[in-house]
Amino acid sequence: MGIFQELVSSRSEALAELLDAAESPLGEQPASEADSSPPFSNWNSWSDSD
Amino acid sequence: MRTQGVPVSEELGADAAARYDSFLSRRFHMAVLQPTTLCPWDCDYCYLADREQRREMSPHVAEAVAASIRAQGSRWPVRVVWHGGEPLSLPLSGFERLLSPFETLRSEGRVQHCVQTNAGLITPEWCALFERFGFSVGVSVDGPEWANAGRHDRSGRSVHDRIMRGVRTLRECGVPFTTIAVVTPETVGRPHELAAFFEELGTVRVGFNIEEREGANTGRPVVDEEAAVAFWRALIERRSAGSPLRVREVERLLSSLRAARDHREEPASPLCDPVPTVAWNGETVLLSPEFSGTRAPEYDDFVLGNVLTEPLTAMVARAHEAAYVDEFARSLRSCAHTCEFYAACRGGQTSNRYSEHGTLLATETAFCRATRQAPVRALHQFAAATTERT
Numbered sequence: 001m002g003i004f005q006e007l008v009s010s011r012s013e014a015l016a017e018l019l020d021a022a023e024s025p026l027g028e029q030p031a032s033e034a035d036s037s038p039p040f041s042n043w044n045s046w047s048d049s050d
Numbered sequence: 051m052r053t054q055g056v057p058v059s060e061e062l063g064a065d066a067a068a069r070y071d072s073f074l075s076r077r078f079h080m081a082v083l084q085p086t087t088l089c090p091w092d093c094d095y096c097y098l099a100d101r102e103q104r105r106e107m108s109p110h111v112a113e114a115v116a117a118s119i120r121a122q123g124s125r126w127p128v129r130v131v132w133h134g135g136e137p138l139s140l141p142l143s144g145f146e147r148l149l150s151p152f153e154t155l156r157s158e159g160r161v162q163h164c165v166q167t168n169a170g171l172i173t174p175e176w177c178a179l180f181e182r183f184g185f186s187v188g189v190s191v192d193g194p195e196w197a198n199a200g201r202h203d204r205s206g207r208s209v210h211d212r213i214m215r216g217v218r219t220l221r222e223c224g225v226p227f228t229t230i231a232v233v234t235p236e237t238v239g240r241p242h243e244l245a246a247f248f249e250e251l252g253t254v255r256v257g258f259n260i261e262e263r264e265g266a267n268t269g270r271p272v273v274d275e276e277a278a279v280a281f282w283r284a285l286i287e288r289r290s291a292g293s294p295l296r297v298r299e300v301e302r303l304l305s306s307l308r309a310a311r312d313h314r315e316e317p318a319s320p321l322c323d324p325v326p327t328v329a330w331n332g333e334t335v336l337l338s339p340e341f342s343g344t345r346a347p348e349y350d351d352f353v354l355g356n357v358l359t360e361p362l363t364a365m366v367a368r369a370h371e372a373a374y375v376d377e378f379a380r381s382l383r384s385c386a387h388t389c390e391f392y393a394a395c396r397g398g399q400t401s402n403r404y405s406e407h408g409t410l411l412a413t414e415t416a417f418c419r420a421t422r423q424a425p426v427r428a429l430h431q432f433a434a435a436t437t438e439r440t
Binding site: 006010017018039040 | 074075077078079080082124126131133164166188230257259286289290298301304305307308310311320321322323324325338339340390391393394395396397398399400421426427429430432433434436437
């Protein structure tokens with residue numbers, strides 16, 4: 001199991017509290033619905049980027 | 051084989067198009083515009099090679115970009131990011147002339163202006179322009195004065211006081227702002243002091259960029275990976291303890307994780323923005339603004355075309371034919387199939403592949419390790435430690 005998957009199944013209550021307060025999930029549109037929500041960018045030289 | 055001057059993939063046709071469409075969008079959510087090449091400052095880590103030269107964008111280029119956005123006709127607003135050089139080194143009246151072609155689109159809710167500035171030239175007049183045109187403002191500030199030691203003007207003088215004066219002006223004028231801070235080997239060991247500074251600054255949110263080797267910045271030491279993990283863990287613990295500071299990388303990771311936990315299955319794959327970046331003269335690169343102005347003869351400097359002669363939509367439509375774009379699509383496929391961090395990362399930064407490895411076929415970079423993997427490792431440590439306590 002990868003490290004991210006371990007986080008997915010983690011039972012840490014402190015982690016759950018962090019997740020409850022997290023911002024809305026980014027970019028979840030399937031490829032077949034390309035215009036339903038915008039694509040995402042990993043570019044980090046603009047401070048309000050995803 | 052070449053088209054429009056750009057080397058093209060030898061595996062043309064349906065395969066390249068399919069690879070592109072599996073990972074990259076044919077529509078852009080962000081267009082980066084370079085109103086001027088000039089920056090009056092000379093920071094140690096800057097990746098811009100031509101920042102001492104004053105070359106300014108003409109309104110014809112802005113008009114062509116606006117026409118492309120109209121032609122794309124996406125449902126969501128396109129973020130037009132004015133990025134330099136230092137955008138505010140353009141005269142205010144000249145900047146306003148570049149904004150004019152977008153006004154109809156903006157009134158229709160189809161454009162959102164954004165600017166990334168070092169804040170040194172911000173005045174109440176600039177703030178009035180930001181408000182009038184509905185700008186989202188980003189400020190580049192690395193922390194307290196000791197954290198800005200690598201930032202100076204061309205005479206070698208510290209610029210920290212000028213940054214803080216600009217931030218004060220933003221606050222006095224009621225202009226909300228986000229921030230990005232470069233974290234260097236010299237500052238990565240002081241996360242709490244950095245966080246406290248940004249909590250006090252009044253920023254909506256901060257993005258911490260672990261210093262990278264890219265563009266013209268190739269000679270400085272890199273941040274140690276374990277130091278990066280400790281840095282992110284300190285920020286996560288601070289957030290857990292009630293800090294109001296929203297850190298871009300932490301929020302992004304938490305959002306990805308929340309989505310994965312909610313679905314309890316493989317999350318749907320979002321598509322990567324092609325991010326057309328339009329230089330002062332209309333020359334356009336895709337995938338990474340850092341490619342603009344980069345000398346890369348094997349890729350004809352990454353220039354796909356010129357918006358003065360071809361709409362951005364047309365360039366994106368044929369983007370899979372460019373060798374460097376196809377290489378990136380191939381590397382994203384490798385990331386998706388081989389990297390345990392892919393669900394939280396979605397493929398890392400494009401330009402780092404080239405600056406570190408000389409090819410976009412490469413996958414893992416120092417950016418991946420310090421800015422995508424290290425936060426996951428830090429959150430994993432946090433979760434393990436808090437699980438043991440509960």
